[in-house]
Amino acid sequence: MEKIAVLVEHRQNEVRDITFEMLGKAHQLLEGGGEVIALFLGDVSQKGLLDQITPHAHRTVAYLDSNLKDFEPLRYQAAFTNIFENVDCQLILMGQTAFGMDFAPAIAAKWKIPFTTDVVDIEASEELHAIRQMYSGKVNAKVSLKPGEKMLCTVRAGAFPAEDIPTVSGELQEITGAIEGDFSARTFVEYLEAAVGDVDITQADIIVSVGRGIKDADNIPIAQELADALGGVVACSRPVADKKWLPKERQVGTSGKTVKPKVYIALGISGAFQHQAGMKGANTIIAVNKDPKAPIFSIAHYGIVDDLFKVVPALTEKVKELRG
Amino acid sequence: MDIIVCIKRVPETAEADLVIDGSKKAIDTDGLVFSINEWDNYAVEAAIQLKEAEGGTITVISVGPEENNEVLRRALAMGADEALRLTDPAFEGSDAYAMAKILAAAIKDIPHDLILTGVQADDDGFGAVGVALAQMLELPYAALVTDIKKEGDTLTVHRELEGGLEEVDTLKLPALLTIQTGINEPRYVSIMGIRRVAKKEIGAKGVADLGLSEEEVGLKGSLSQIEELFFPPVGEGAEIIEGTMDEKAEALVKILKERGGIG
Incomplete structure (x- = not known):
């Protein structure tokens, strides 16, 4: 070549x-x-x-x-x-x-x-x-x-x-020189900047992020409770934002936000490369996922291969105990 | 407005343990559950919402064996009017380019104002068939669409760019859009709904019916081909925490304390 x-x-x-x-x-x-x-x-x-x-x-x-x-x-x-x-x-x-x-x-x-x-x-x-x-x-x-x-x-x-x-x-x-032709069949109008939400996840030191494994909007509070106990915020991967379980401005990844927190806890996130692109700069990445072959484990520093619905309440409890 | 939606049947692999088959060019799909490609499901819903607002018909098309009737029937149950399956042994090995040729050959005979595809398929992830198809049909198009508004013969669409940014474009119909996930909330398909369309006839067309030659499709008609599949090299990976649930939680708290994870 x-x-x-x-x-x-x-x-x-x-x-x-x-x-x-x-x-x-x-x-x-x-x-x-x-x-x-x-x-x-x-x-x-x-x-x-x-x-x-x-x-x-x-x-x-x-x-x-x-x-x-x-x-x-x-x-x-x-x-x-x-x-x-x-x-x-x-x-x-x-x-x-x-x-x-x-x-x-x-x-x-x-x-x-x-x-x-x-x-x-x-x-x-x-x-x-x-x-x-x-x-x-x-x-x-x-x-x-x-x-x-x-x-x-x-x-x-x-x-x-x-x-x-x-x-x-x-x-x-x-x-140089004008391009000839009629190009009106598709025209650019404008850019739309991302909506600003109530929480700016890019400013958070601690992020508890949920993926498809959270299964239902009703389960988001489990993650929120852990985030509250840790003094962090809740973010998500694409499928959660697609399903409107969390607003788009909480989405981490190529088409969402890029975050660099001290700690990123990925719950039920498989770790598609688009997601990894948005969080690989975190100082410490902890992943909880049932699938031991989930790509998230290749980028995480610590992993737990288990059901997030068991791990998260146990962890939240321990953190609350610690804080008295 | 008459809409054509191209849909694909793909294996669910997110939580599956994949095995590469003896040919080394495909995965062993035995035991895998198949469903409609996620992007295509959003595309079908987008078509139905446009039909509800504008009237017209929806035709869904899928390339593949008889099993693909499952996803076509599912789309009929959601609200599509007609379904067509394109099938021929000669299609085997088609890349995105050959796939677009097959679809283009079928679509030129079906009246349409709008064609929708998913942005990409969950299995091969080309993200190319829709835009290549638009080029072959000489239609204006937009990829990665997250919003559609119609006024007269003009569409105003949003395209998803990087970092949360979007772009607004206008297109003149007829046109083609590739639909991004999250554009809508696809409706639930009940068993009753599927039963209602169980008897609906789904036509099938092969290479000759489409006016194509065997040289134009499959491996021969493709611009690229898979030589070999292999598993991605595994990096160092995470330190996996083992033990009872209590021990795991205890270990996590320790890590969080050390790493500034308790604010």
């Missing part, structure tokens, strides 16, 4: 971490040889963002147009066509993110580019193999792509480090 292109991801005037994670992986795959190409679609006013990109790519191709400020897939696709037809590369990397999931499969389908999604590793010795997870992270799959002029992988956020990306002297190639 000689040339790898990375589609830069940015939002609200910030380059997102996934960009650097992909650039780092691209450099690693090329082992110092070859060419890492950063592809940037954006508005002229966002040109400043390129200063963060160009040092880490041998070449940065930027399509600058006032209509590319916010992501609109039809317009982005038209802009990407120009890049696609003029940039020679064997592999394109995009994020398996809200942006990439809304863009990459359409690009792949349009040009019949061999692709796979949500990869956690890429091996490119003679043939390209992608490693991706199935069955909620319980099984890994080694996937081969049909040989093609170009191939495309979307990369899981957090799969590769965003730090210590090689610095190279890169050139910037700008493409």
Whole structure:
């Protein structure tokens, strides 16, 4: 493999971490040889963002147009066509993110580019193999792509480090000029910031977090009682917020909050990677789960393989005793 | 408004002990319980709510063997009007791209204003079929949808971004949306409800009925294939606390005290 292109991801005037994670992986795959190409679609006013990109790519191709400020897939696709037809590369990397999931499969389908999604590793010795997870992270799959002029992988956020990306002297190639076409079939309107709730879990030192294993909204007080005894707050994983057992602003994970408490107690949380992304920075992680193979135990410091409905009341009792 | 919902039947694996089968390319599904893919259940509910407000019909489509009629009937019991199963030995090994081709071939013959799929499936987790399908049908689309409002022939949708942020977009019908979990509260399906639709005929179409060739589907028609499944390497992992319940609770209190977990 000689040339790898990375589609830069940015939002609200910030380059997102996934960009650097992909650039780092691209450099690693090329082992110092070859060419890492950063592809940037954006508005002229966002040109400043390129200063963060160009040092880490041998070449940065930027399509600058006032209509590319916010992501609109039809317009982005038209802009990407120009890049696609003029940039020679064997592999394109995009994020398996809200942006990439809304863009990459359409690009792949349009040009019949061999692709796979949500990869956690890429091996490119003679043939390209992608490693991706199935069955909620319980099984890994080694996937081969049909040989093609170009191939495309979307990369899981957090799969590769965003730090210590090689610095190279890169050139910037700008493409300007209006994108032709009618793109009114889907238009961006605005961003909606997350609702502010009564409790800000990102500020808590102690978090008691509940997952699918809590089984019912009526059981939330069991966790609340433990949190009260510990002087902490109750948070949750996605299924609990989806079922409206707790408000969305209590959700920890990729699409919710990122927390770094002193202690994080995960009750009945299997530990999908999206959840782990939001809590792996906690100083101490304690997991209670009936399933000894739950992925949460691979990230927790301490674990109890047992029924949370037995463990939590016993623990709450002990804490209350201690506090007199 | 006529809506098509694509649904998948998947094994429940969250608490199951999985075994990789002899081919090393699939898991052994014997003994696993199958159900409708969670995302798709939300998509069916979203379709029903739109139908309740706007009128029209709902057709549910699933690719797979006769067992898939279970999830199709479940969707009929929830409120869908028609169900179609796409099945052929040639479909075996289809990746997200081939799956989208199969669905596209079926959908082009069914009148529709809106197509809904789940964001992803719980088993292979591609998160790609819906958007690839929209591209093949040349429809405007939005992925990761958490809210839908319809006014005339325009939809206003919310998309879930990272960190609690959402995005508002407008789309012109006909369109395709991939539905995120939590968008609604899917209705309960009673045994009586399933019984009521037990006699409903569910059509089945194969590769020839869809006007496709065997080369366009399955492994041959795919852009990627599984070479091998393996279990993720296990990290250092947690220190597991053993003992009686009292001993476990005692040990936890000690850890909490040491680690600042009692505020």
